[in-house]
Amino acid sequence: MAAQIFSAILVIIVGVGGCVLYFWGANKLVDLIFPSRGVTGAAAVDNLRRQGLIRPWLFIGPALVILVIYLIYPVISTLWYSVYDKTGENFVGLRNYGWALSDEQFHNSIVNNLMWLLVVPAACTFLGLIIAVLTDKIWWGTIAKSLIFLPLAISFVGASVIWKFIYEYRGEGQVQIGILNSIVTWFGGDPQVWISMPFWNNFFLMIILIWIQTGFAMVILSSALRGIPEETIEAAVIDGANPFQIFWKIMIPQIWGTIAVVWTTITILVLKVFDIVLTMTNGQWNSQVLANLMFDWMFRGLDNGRGATIAIIIMLAVLPIMIWNIRQANKEGKL
Template sequence: MNPALQGLITILVGVGGCVGYFYFSNQILDKVIFPAKGPKAGDNINRANQVRPWLFLFPAIFALGLYLGYPVIETLRLSLTDRAQGGAFVGFANYNQMMAEPKFWEAIRNNMLWLIVVPAASTGFGLLVAQLTDRISWGNIAKSLIFMPMAISFVGASVIFKLIYDARPAETAQIGILNAIWMQFDAGFGSLFVLQLLPTIVLLGFAAIVGYTAYVLVSPIIDREGQRSVSFIPLRLIGALLGVWLVWMSLSSLIGVWTANPPYGEPQQWLTLPFWNNFFLMVVLIWIQTGFAMVILSAALRGIPEETIEAAIIDGANPFQIFFKIKVPQIMGTIVVVWTTITITVLKVFDIVFAMTNGQWETQVLANYMYDKLFRANDWGVGSASAMVIMLLVTPILVWNVYNARKEMR
């Protein structure tokens, strides 16, 4: 059958089936099972109303259970069995086998890098753009253009960035913009400025911001003036430790910036440079996710009560103080939501790596590792085990979201 025709029939059957189901199940409930007449009319109406929600919910609960609930359990079971032995229970053998693979640890390491860099950069850029466009006349156009990559598929974005990273032999014209710029560097003052001075400033600035954030997180714990209770002490400590580690990382990479001896005049295959290629892949996701962060943070900035800002201005605060001390604390909740949402996207990132490097040159990530195991090596045990690792990493966010949702409903 022609797929288009099949599609049309499916739409008709699907939509008609849904409408028919809801209509007739309600009719049967009201007219046949619990008719609203006769001696027990009142009872029947009440009973029908008790059953009705489940009629409305049944298709959704069925689909959710079958397509999301059941697979979680089944994947857990599969991760404990071995397909080659006819599905025999093997305990944690798959997990042990996975832990022994260097590719798995490479994927974990890369995933951790992705988890730190992408949410931080996307949220940071998003906040920056949201703040900058807040009061300018063409802000909406600017936001709409920066938001645009959200509509582009990961695969399409991969093609876009592959063109940027393209490398041609040194004697021919470079058609990738990154190499075209790279070929301009010649170890002179210009390259010293762009490749060493500028990164130094950026790294120092980054270290300063992270250090300040860590300080802000810890300071309420250290000096508890007044009776203000401090919430989330463990979270604050973890955040602060992470901050210290990031400061250390950025300061130690400063040495690298000044001691490196880059190969000037040679076009680089950016996607095959170990370690750094991860960042070239992350840029794709940051490019896509910044728009998302911007839209949400921009709405949050608009929601800040005007009086707080006016009061700060009257008290003589400068624009930076207003931003960091008045605005950011008020939208902290939204920043956390944006951060966690992007974190989940990052954990599931598959298409970008699959299309651009397929995990070669040390760019493997968990989702692609899992796909490799499931569909190339046909090893369902280890594949399911790595899927469970992804699930495990998502779980804290899941619990946090559910906790917040329940809190709101009360």
């Protein structure tokens, strides 16, 4: 444990120190090559102009390099592998895509992903909006927001481990340590293996992501609600509108763009959901999703072609939503 903490601290020091050293050294190098001090006339003006052209690239250059290495190259490589066999050596064309369209497990993953898409973004956005409105009206609202936001700081795997204890099942005659089964047995019911119940186990897994992401939706929507002009609320109150009418007819229309951005952001996350399913069920009991299926074929089935094909399908599903989300965010920024 001590060695891991030391390694983490060392990485932070080296990473932050390296960034500081890079930017300081790069700027000093630019000043040495194109000096603006001690030079007069047209030469000084030209050097300042060159410095102005070069300096932005000193900041965005490393990000662009990392983007090419860790995003653009992997996309091209994945697309390449998707038209090859499991060894990545023999070209098979679109055969892997044909397999995906006819594979029963792939179909099951699509259905499960669709259920996640219908439930999780809607639940997170709705709960986040309701909590944002209610916590603005109570004196301890900041404390409540902090507690609701807290799960977002936990990794998906860590959250899954927490919820494993909630859903934990022990055999008949044993003391139930899972919170849910303890409540059930206290009321006289029979304990259940919740995460192995086909169809319903998907919803038990969704609850984990809703628990994590509601805080994100709450913070963004709370900020949007505070941007609503007080004059419109006061005018509605004077006209005799009740709190329910103010909420639906005054507040919601004015923050609709933010609601859409929050919804689509969580939708993108849901399309890539992987950690929760892997930790809780590993895709068993009809709980498989696309990202976990990709992981299975890539690292357990040892079929690079099929794993890459599923990755490309996930990317194609995410891309239109991401483009729309970016456009909406840009529109919001211009207002």
